[in-house]
Each structure stands twice: as C-alpha cells, then as structure tokens.
Amino acid sequence: MFKVSLKNILRPGFAGGTFKSGYRFQKYWDTPMATAFFCGETGAGLFIVSMLMDFLPGIILGLLITGVGKTFFHLTHMGVPSKAWRALLRPDRSWISRGLWGIIFFVGFGSIHVLGVLFNVVPAGLEPVVYILAIAGAMVVVTYQGFAMSHSTAISFWSTGLMPISSMLYGLLMGSSLVLVLSALGFSISNPEHFSMLGLAQITLIVAVQICLLSLLHGAKNGSKGAQQSYILLVKDFLARPFLLGVVGVGSIIPLLILLFIPTNFMTNLIVTGCVMLGFYLFRLLVFKAGVLDPILSPADIFKR
Amino acid sequence: MTRYGMVFDVKRCIGCNACTVACKQENSLPDGVFFTRTLSAESGEYPYVSRSYLPTICNHCEDAPCEKVCPSGATWTRDDGIVMVDGDKCIGCGSCAVACPYDMRTQIEETQITNGLFGDGKLTPFEEQGYSRFECGSFTKCDFCSERVDGGLDPACVATCPTDARVFGDLDDPDSKVSKLIRDRMGRQPLPEKNTRPKVYYID
Numbered sequence: 001m002f003k004v005s006l007k008n009i010l011r012p013g014f015a016g017g018t019f020k021s022g023y024r025f026q027k028y029w030d031t032p033m034a035t036a037f038f039c040g041e042t043g044a045g046l047f048i049v050s051m052l053m054d055f056l057p058g059i060i061l062g063l064l065i066t067g068v069g070k071t072f073f074h075l076t077h078m079g080v081p082s083k084a085w086r087a088l089l090r091p092d093r094s095w096i097s098r099g100l101w102g103i104i105f106f107v108g109f110g111s112i113h114v115l116g117v118l119f120n121v122v123p124a125g126l127e128p129v130v131y132i133l134a135i136a137g138a139m140v141v142v143t144y145q146g147f148a149m150s151h152s153t154a155i156s157f158w159s160t161g162l163m164p165i166s167s168m169l170y171g172l173l174m175g176s177s178l179v180l181v182l183s184a185l186g187f188s189i190s191n192p193e194h195f196s197m198l199g200l201a202q203i204t205l206i207v208a209v210q211i212c213l214l215s216l217l218h219g220a221k222n223g224s225k226g227a228q229q230s231y232i233l234l235v236k237d238f239l240a241r242p243f244l245l246g247v248v249g250v251g252s253i254i255p256l257l258i259l260l261f262i263p264t265n266f267m268t269n270l271i272v273t274g275c276v277m278l279g280f281y282l283f284r285l286l287v288f289k290a291g292v293l294d295p296i297l298s299p300a301d302i303f304k305r
Numbered sequence: 306m307t308r309y310g311m312v313f314d315v316k317r318c319i320g321c322n323a324c325t326v327a328c329k330q331e332n333s334l335p336d337g338v339f340f341t342r343t344l345s346a347e348s349g350e351y352p353y354v355s356r357s358y359l360p361t362i363c364n365h366c367e368d369a370p371c372e373k374v375c376p377s378g379a380t381w382t383r384d385d386g387i388v389m390v391d392g393d394k395c396i397g398c399g400s401c402a403v404a405c406p407y408d409m410r411t412q413i414e415e416t417q418i419t420n421g422l423f424g425d426g427k428l429t430p431f432e433e434q435g436y437s438r439f440e441c442g443s444f445t446k447c448d449f450c451s452e453r454v455d456g457g458l459d460p461a462c463v464a465t466c467p468t469d470a471r472v473f474g475d476l477d478d479p480d481s482k483v484s485k486l487i488r489d490r491m492g493r494q495p496l497p498e499k500n501t502r503p504k505v506y507y508i509d
Contacts, residue, residue, distance in 0.1 A: 019322075021346040021359055024408050028399035079397015079412055079442025086377035086396050096400050097376035151374060153499045154406035224498070293408050296344070296361050296495050 015295075023229050026155055026291035029077075034284040036073035037145045037167075039065050040103075042280070044142035045171030046178050047110060051135055053194050057187040058179045060114055066141060067107040095148035102140025109134035142171040155291040157220050157230035166212045170280045173205040177273040184266040199264060202272070206256045213248065213283075226294040233290045243286050251279010308386040309449055310476040310504035311463070312486045313360045317470035320345055320358035324462035324471060331450060331461035333435020335417035340409075340447035341462050360471065362462070363388065363409040363447040364495060364503030371401035371410065371446075379443075386476075386504055387449050395443035402444060406499045415441045449473070476504060 015022035043066030050058025075081040088104075091097045112130050116122030122130055146164030153159050176198050183189045220231035234243045255272040262268050320343050328334065328341045341362040349355055365388045372380040372388060379394035380401055390401075392413075402410040418436040421428045428436065439445065450460035458464065463473040474483035483506070486492060492506030 015344070019342055019344055021344040026403050028402040028410075028412065033399070077399070079399070079444070080395060080440060081397075081442075083377070083394070083396045086379075086394060087398065088376075089378050090376050093373050094376040094400070096374070096398055100376070148374075148400065152404045153370065153501075154404055291403070293406060294496060296359070296407055 022295055023226065024293045024295075026288070026293060029288050029291070031285065032073045032077035034281075034288050036070050036077060038281050038284045039069035039073060040099075040141050040145060041167050041171035042174040042178075042277075043067075043070060044106060044138040045168075045173070045175030047106070047138045047175070048135060048142065049172060049175035049179050049198075051113075051131070051138075053179060053198075054190055055179055055183070055187070056114070056117060057182050058175070059110065061178070061182070062138075062175070063107055063110045063114065066103065070103070070141075095144050095151055099140065099144035099148065102137050102144055104137070105133055106137030106141050109137060143168050149287075154293055155230075156224040156227035156294065157216075157290060157292065158287070160216065160219055162212055162216050162219065166209070166216065166283075169205055169209050169212055170283065173202065173209060173276055174280060176201045176205060177269070177276050180269045181273045184269050199259070203256065203259050206252055206259070206276070210248075210252050210256075213252070224294060226292045229292040230290040233292070234286060239286050239290055242282055246282040247279045247286065250275050251282065252276075255279075306384070306477060307475050308477040308504070309365070309454065309473065310386070310483055310506065311362065311449070311460075312472045312483045312492060312506045312508060314470045314472070314486070315357070315359065315507055315509040317468045318343065318358040318360055319468055319470075320356070321467065323465050323467060324360060327461040327465035328447070331453070333431065333438065335413065335432075335436065335439070336420075336422055337417060338411045338413065338445070340411075340445075359507075361407065361409070361495075362505060363449075364407055364501065364505040365449060367502035367504065368500065370404040370406070370499075370501055374400040374404040376400065383451070385454075387451055387454070388446075389448050389451065390443075390445055392438070392440040392443045392445060395440065395445075397442040397444060399444065406496050406501065407503075410444050410446050412444050413439045413441060 015024050043062045043064070046058050046065065047062030050062055075084060078084055087097055087100045089097065091101050109130050112122060113134050116127060116130065143164045146167035149158040150160055150163040180198055180202070183195070189195065217231060217235065220227040233239045255275045258268055258272055322343050324341055325339060325343060329339070332340060334340065341360065344359040344361055345356055346359065347354060347356050365386060367386070369380070369382065369388050372382060376398060377394050377396045379391045379396070380388065381391070382388050397412065399412070402412070418439055418441065420426055421432055453460060459473045463471045472482050472486060474481040476483060478484060486508055487506050490508040492508050494503045494506055
C-alpha cells in the first residue's frame with residue numbers, strides 16, 4: 001500500500017526515472033534507513049528517560065535498540081557496509097559522521113555506566129563524567145537524524161528546523177511510553193512519583209508531536225513547489241490514508257483520548273505504546289516516501305517566452 | 306585560475322540524446338546509469354503544441370551540497386572546480402543523493418555490473434574493461450570527463466553534440482566562449498534558490 005509504484009511515479013507532473021522534465025521522488029533513503037532512524041530515536045529516547053528515572057532495564061533496552069537495531073539497519077541500507085568505519089572521518093561537516101560519533105559515545109559510555117551500576121567497576125569520581133557523556137551521546141543520537149534531513153535543501157519538505165524537533169519529541173515520547181510498559185511488566189521504578197510524572201509527560205509530548213506535525217504540514221503547504229507536492233502526497237494523494245489514519249489518527253489522537261478519558265492500567269499503557277510506536281514508524285517511513293525534488297528547471301520559465 | 310563550467314543552449318538542443326550515448330560509451334556506464342540526460346517537456350494544447358528539450362548534467366556546484374554531507378570524504382573538488390567522487394572511499398550511505406537538488410547521483414548496484422548489458426551474466430570485453438572502475442554499492446556521477454579534460458579535450462558529450470548545444474570552457478576567462486555566452490545571452494543557473502552556485506548555465 002505504501003510502496004512507490006511505477007504507476008504512482010508516472011503521475012502527472014512527476015518524471016520518475018524517465019527522460020521527462022518534472023518532479024522526482026528521492027529514492028535512496030527508504031525502509032531500512034527509516035527503520036534505522038526509528039530504532040535510533042526510540043533507543044536514545046528510552047535511554048534518556050530511563051537515565052533520568054534511574055531505571056536500569058530501560059537503560060539496557062535503549063542501548064540494545066540503538067546499538068544492535070540501528071546499527072543493523074544502517075548496515076543493511078549501506079551500499080558498501082565493509083567501509084562503514086569511513087563515516088567517522090568528517091564530523092566537521094557531515095551530520096551522518098557526527099551521528100556515528102554520537103552513537104559511539106552513547107553506546108560506549110552508556111555500557112560503562114551499566115557496568116558501573118551492576119558491578120561497581122567505575123571509580124566514584126568518574127561516575128558523573130560517564131553519566132554526562134552517555135547522556136550527551138544519546139542527545140546527539142536522538143536529534144542528528146533530523147539535522148541530517150533538514151540540512152538537505154534539495155528536498156524542500158525536509159529542509160526545516162522542525163525535523164530535529166520532531167525527532168526529539170518522538171524519541172522522548174517513545175521513551176516515556178516504553179518505561180511505563182516495562183514498569184508495568186514487573187520492572188519496578190525506584191520512585192513511585194515518577195509514574196504520574198511520566199503519564200503527564202506522555203500527554204504533553206503527544207500534544208507537542210501533534211503541533212509539530214501540523215507545523216510541518218503548514219510549512220510544506222505554503223513552501224516551494226516541491227514541498228507543496230509533498231503536502232499533497234501526504235494529505236490528499238496515495239500517502240494520505242497511511243498518514244492521516246496511521247500517523248495522525250492511530251499514532252496521535254487515539255493515544256491522547258485514551259490517556260485523557262480512560263483510567264490507566266497495564267492494558268491502556270500497552271495500547272498507547274503500540275499506537276505511538278506504529279504512528280512514529282509510519283511517520284519516519286512516509287516522510288521519506290514524500291521526499292520530492294523540484295524540477296531541475298521550470299519549463300514555464302524557460303520554454304514559454 | 307581555471308574554473309571549468311558548461312553552457313547549454315536550449316534553442317540548439319534537438320533532443321537526439323547523442324550526448325547521453327557518448328557519455329555512456331566514454332564512461333562505460335552500466336544499464337540504467339546515466340551521467341547526463343536530455344529531458345523533454347511538452348507545452349501548449351492541441352493543435353498548438355511543442356516539445357522542448359532540456360539537457361542535464363552534474364552542475365559541479367561551487368558550494369556542492371553532496372560534498373558537504375559526505376561523511377567519508379569520498380566527494381571532493383579539484384582546484385579547477387570539477388567535483389569528483391572516489392569510489393574506493395564511498396560507503397554508499399546515499400546522503401549525497403538526497404542532498405543533490407538535481408538528482409545527479411546514481412548508485413551502482415551489483416546486478417548492474419554482474420549481469421551485463423544482455424542480462425545473461427556474460428560481460429563483453431568492453432564491459433569487463435569499463436566496469437572495473439566501479440565499486441558495487443557506491444555512488445557515482447559525472448566528472449566532466451576529467452581524464453579527457455586533463456588531456457586538453459572537451460568532455461565526450463560536448464565533443465559529440467551535433468548542434469553545438471553544449472559548450473565547455475573556463476568560467477574565469479572572460480574571453481572564453483562560455484563566459485561570452487553567459488554574459489551576452491543572460492545565462493541562468495538551475496535552481497538558484499538552492500544556493501549551490503552551479504557551474505552549469507542555460508541560455509535560450
């Protein structure tokens with residue numbers, strides 16, 4: 001249903017891979033990259049929330065989701081995975097490179113923190129340093145993907161400061177939701193007051209995500225012609241059903257209604273987390289699918305004089 | 306200092322795609338890979354319709370976004386302004402492809418260089434010799450036929466164009482043909498709003 005088929009590429013105004021002049025879809029960042037972004041933001045968000053709550057199961061799961069899941073899907077996407085280490089070489093100019101350094105800091109110092117908690121192997125004086133470096137790495141991981149997308153002026157829909165903000169909001173929302181589910185599964189949170197705080201954070205983050213989505217669509221609708229095409233694809237065309245039903249409806253409105261009007265228990269937490277997760281994954285996927293490049297030269301400019 | 310660029314005279318282009326074929330031949334490009342394309346566009350309504358042609362190529366931007374985002378240093382710019390890709394250094398992350406507003410980056414897929422043009426897995430001697438320059442999974446693009454340029458020749462697409470619709474030369478030399486065409490006929494760059502400062506100009 002979501003695949004960009006030949007029929008969809010050869011729509012009026014779109015050139016696809018043909019020798020026609022017109023809009024073109026970006027086609028190189030697709031499902032594996034979207035899944036890698038999803039894992040990175042979910043894992044880092046869960047890690048940050050768990051660190052703040054001192055919740056060890058969340059810290060370990062966050063490290064695994066990012067360290068294993070994100071790495072696996074990045075390598076799946078990469079054309080030459082055997083040379084992946086070369087992505088470390090240009091942190092001075094590339095967000096991909098900065099992100100990889102962030103992942104190394106996050107997973108490296110996060111793992112040292114876990115070992116310190118479990119086996120007391122970190123000297124007392126170094127604990128705050130390890131803690132801060134791990135959180136800093138996680139902050140980079142939860143935002144750099146948005147920066148990598150907003151840095152691209154080629155795709156007008158992505159070229160907005162809202163991209164890193166949406167990454168961060170979704171990451172923290174996923175983190176709060178997963179901590180609540182894990183705690184309901186029997187992994188206890190040390191301070192019970194954190195439960196009510198996390199519930200409130202969930203509602204606030206869902207509202208913030210909704211505002212961010214609306215702002216993204218508003219900016220695209222009133223942006224360049226390429227961004228307007230992305231808006232049309234997401235709201236009126238073949239991506240509208242998964243976007244409006246999946247990302248906005250299931251991923252945002254239903255969890256908000258459940259949290260506001262139904263008393264929370266394990267089942268509601270599970271449903272809310274499932275809905276948020278589905279909405280976030282679809283958001284990541286559809287933002288890639290809706291990436292449209294402007295025509296190289298507008299035929300109207302050059303041919304109609 | 307030399308700063309190479311190209312001018313496309315849209316009025317002269319007849320859409321024969323001889324440039325496309327010459328480029329594929331010169332660079333031994335596999336099936337489905339193009340460094341240059343001549344796009345077509347129809348305008349008007351029956352019975353007053355016309356078809357126009359728009360040659361496209363890597364713009365070798367002054368402020369190349371593909372170079373800025375490349376995490377491995379595979380994309381670099383020569384002193385004469387030609388933006389190059391080192392296939393040995395490319396990791397195939399695709400960030401250059403999503404950063405290029407002109408859709409001029411192409412990934413070399415394994416099947417493209419193992420199946421051969423006839424799709425039977427047997428490479429012709431021409432393919433065997435040519436495909437050895439490509440790394441599977443890496444991204445590639447036009448380099449203005451840098452080996453020909455270094456030897457004092459025009460890029461293959463320019464040399465083969467039967468209508469002189471493509472002109473190649475030094476943008477920093479005010480007496481070069483490209484500089485004169487840009488100056489006299491108000492050369493325009495593609496998508497100037499992207500702030501990439503292309504070294505390819507269109508005149509009509």
